[in-house]
Amino acid sequence: MQNQTAGALRPGTDTPPHVAILDDEAEIRRILADALGEAGFRTSTYSRASDFEAALKRTAPDVCLVDLGLPDRDGLALVHRLALESGATIIIISGRANTADRVTGLELGADDYIIKPFEPAEVVARIRARLRKSRPAPEASANLARFNGWEAQFDQYMLVSEDGTQVPFSHAEGEVLRLFLDSPKRLISRHQMQESLGGAAGESFDRAMDVRISRLRAKLGEDPKNPRLIKTIYGAGYIFLGDVTWS
Known part of the structure; x- marks a missing residue:
């Protein structure tokens, strides 16, 4: 090498x-x-x-x-x-x-x-x-992201599907979602998540992230056994596989 x-x-x-x-x-x-x-x-x-x-x-x-x-x-x-x-x-x-x-x-x-x-x-x-x-860099003030038939409205804490269905998300869930949407198709490790979102590293942080990601998957209609958008890379972290545009 x-x-x-x-x-x-x-x-x-x-x-x-x-x-x-x-x-x-x-x-x-x-x-x-x-x-x-x-x-x-x-x-x-x-x-x-x-x-x-x-x-x-x-x-x-x-x-x-x-x-x-x-x-x-x-x-x-x-x-x-x-x-x-x-x-x-x-x-x-x-x-x-x-x-x-x-x-x-x-x-x-x-x-x-x-x-x-x-x-x-x-x-x-x-x-x-x-x-x-x-890897386009979104504007720091951007509050609207579109990906794979969804619209994420961060100022309203709302997901909107193609048919207009509105699915609210929490501030904590929004922090994780924005992290994924800011870095689509990039591996995000647990350490990177901890550094970006704050909090003490350890089992409690990992459990909190697991809960947030599980809830986001459910709100996006993901199959928990085979999610299309938020992929778990065991032992490494997560990858968001959607195509994202910000406005």
Whole structure:
């Protein structure tokens, strides 16, 4: 594995975005890492899916570049798992140029598909575009969010469904909901929740979060055994999988 750190920072943070590169070709890894490093990204490179998946247990990259022709794992299956369990932007980089593979990759959860050979500058541009699109920063004063057929009115503490049904939520539930809506498709750990919402870490805080999230799921009509929007990543935290717009 190779790591590089460069100086450009993501607005509002003190660290550059992190791109994880998974490709069994050493030259491809080098080209991508060099181009991204020069553009201000941190990078980690992996030649095997097993090493890549082990690293994901310790860190959460902002972007995953994944080759489909891996020596130890089906690339499409890996992409699908990442889409379900990771908050990262997923971009496939593959020599498979046929339409069927491209459509399948996107349907399984990839955000973009780049065909080899590629121009490194194009990869950098697509990553920047995807990061801007997937994580828009809402205005601090924004009180109205729309996602997956719902409207959250934070000034009224009200959820409104597509058919106009109004479902009130509490201030405590609203704090958790706003946290999810501010960071869609990003893993939010228990520690991050504690830091953002306050309170002493421990079993009582964890139980309080479990109750709030359970109530939010019920109000959103989620199946408690298989929720679509608020996913639990056991041992790691939660991911909100909706598409969010603020106004």
